[in-house]
Amino acid sequence: MLWILPLAALILSGCSKAEWMGRQSAMDPKGPVAQVQFDVFMATVWLSLVLFVLVGGALVYAVIRYRERAGQADAPPPEQGHGNPLVEIGLIMASVASLVVIAIPTLEAIWYVDDVPEESRPASKLSAWYKGKVAPEAAGEVLTIDVIGKQWWFRFEYPQLGLTQQGKRSIPNEMVIPRGKAVRINLRSEDVIHSFWIPKVAGKVDLIPGRRNHMWIQADETGHYYGQCAEFCGDSHAYMLFRCVVVEPEEFAAWVERQKAPAPEPVAGSLAAKGKGLFAAKTCAMCHRVAGQFEAGGFGPDLSRVAARTTLAGAWLDHRDPAAQMSLDAKGNTEATVPVDPARQRANLARWIGSSGVLVDAAGKPLIPQDVKPGNRMHYYKMFGVAGLRETRTTLTQEEMDAVVEYLMTLR
Numbered sequence: 330m331l332w333i334l335p336l337a338a339l340i341l342s343g344c345s346k347a348e349w350m351g352r353q354s355a356m357d358p359k360g361p362v363a364q365v366q367f368d369v370f371m372a373t374v375w376l377s378l379v380l381f382v383l384v385g386g387a388l389v390y391a392v393i394r395y396r397e398r399a400g401q402a403d404a405p406p407p408e409q410g411h412g413n414p415l416v417e418i419g420l421i422m423a424s425v426a427s428l429v430v431i432a433i434p435t436l437e438a439i440w441y442v443d444d445v446p447e448e449s450r451p452a453s454k455l456s457a458w459y460k461g462k463v464a465p466e467a468a469g470e471v472l473t474i475d476v477i478g479k480q481w482w483f484r485f486e487y488p489q490l491g492l493t494q495q496g497k498r499s500i501p502n503e504m505v506i507p508r509g510k511a512v513r514i515n516l517r518s519e520d521v522i523h524s525f526w527i528p529k530v531a532g533k534v535d536l537i538p539g540r541r542n543h544m545w546i547q548a549d550e551t552g553h554y555y556g557q558c559a560e561f562c563g564d565s566h567a568y569m570l571f572r573c574v575v576v577e578p579e580e581f582a583a584w585v586e587r588q589k590a591p592a593p594e595p596v597a598g599s600l601a602a603k604g605k606g607l608f609a610a611k612t613c614a615m616c617h618r619v620a621g622q623f624e625a626g627g628f629g630p631d632l633s634r635v636a637a638r639t640t641l642a643g644a645w646l647d648h649r650d651p652a653a654q655m656s657l658d659a660k661g662n663t664e665a666t667v668p669v670d671p672a673r674q675r676a677n678l679a680r681w682i683g684s685s686g687v688l689v690d691a692a693g694k695p696l697i698p699q700d701v702k703p704g705n706r707m708h709y710y711k712m713f714g715v716a717g718l719r720e721t722r723t724t725l726t727q728e729e730m731d732a733v734v735e736y737l738m739t740l741r
């Protein structure tokens with residue numbers, strides 16, 4: 330039996346405190362919604378543990394007490410009974426009682442997450458049940474963010490601030506919110522089912538085509554929170570990440586102003602200016618918006634501030650040094666202080682754009698790309714591999730790629 334010990338140690342090592350504090354740990358709540366969800370989880374864990382000990386203890390007791398003893402192998406069986414009604418009814422009542430004990434905090438938590446604090450019209454009639462629990466810090470008008478799921482990235486819109494797809498200005502992949510403020514999250518999908526999950530702040534609620542879901546969140550500590558699509562949605566589901574960046578309210582106001590401003594114009598005659606021309610000539614502008622420069626494309630992520638973000642392509646490619654992030658990660662959310670490494674950022678941009686199959690060698694032969702996100706919607710080299718379409722395929726030489734990357738690096 331002792332062989333179980335090293336095995337258990339191996340399995341339980343996943344439960345270390347460091348893992349609990351990890352980036353996507355629901356065991357380290359950083360806001361009221363996550364806290365309520367964590368409390369329900371822990372209540373269930375403790376109750377299950379008590380039941381496990383009681384049932385397991387009764388089993389062990391019976392096995393030892395009524396075991397076969399030496400020399401009794403041929404003894405007649407003991408007198409047989411037909412059960413004890415009192416014990417049976419008692420156990421049924423105890424099961425019902427424990428379900429009720431779990432159901433009360435669970436329902437409370439469901440309503441709590443559903444009712445956005447400070448909204449004039451509560452969403453559920455039963456809000457009176459948990460009035461006392463509504464986040465006390467939430468004051469003033471709630472900030473509303475529309476979250477749109479797409480294969481395989483998230484688009485964020487701030488309708489009260491004029492940052493919307495219709496207003497030709499949206500925020501992809503990195504959602505920024507002020508610390509200590511309740512945020513209403515409206516969830517929609519433009520293709521298949523996705524799910525919105527920021528383990529340390531709240532989750533998860535599905536984004537369902539043809540349906541509007543909502544929830545609210547609040548983060549009480551500034552930092553860099555990791556989000557993830559939590560509903561299988563196709564080839565690159567595992568690479569459909571996002572970030573929730575929590576900043577002080579003043580910093581949030583400054584961020585909003587930066588988002589509203591048009592993208593900076595590259596210096597005439599520079600490599601970046603050449604890249605801007607290529608951005609239009611090589612069809613990029615068909616799918617991507619750049620505020621004040623290219624307003625037509627709405628299919629892909631808005632690139633107006635692409636160089637100001639810490640990640641690329643559904644937050645899958647990170648521009649910061651992974652070792653520096655990891656060393657700070659264990660201490661909480663401090664890794665938000667790890668700066669972007671511009672060399673890594675350039676390399677990521679080139680790698681991403683190259684992975685769509687546009688890059689060609691000097692002879693015009695396509696360089697076989699390495700998939701960054703299999704099947705992604707910018708990934709057109711397979712489509713343009715078809716005879717007849719091949720000739721219409723967009724291509725970039727290495728020099729052109731450098732110019733496009735240089736242009737994108739100015740968008741901050």
Ligand SMILES: [Cu+2]
Nearest residue numbers: 523558562569
């Ligand atoms: Cu998804």
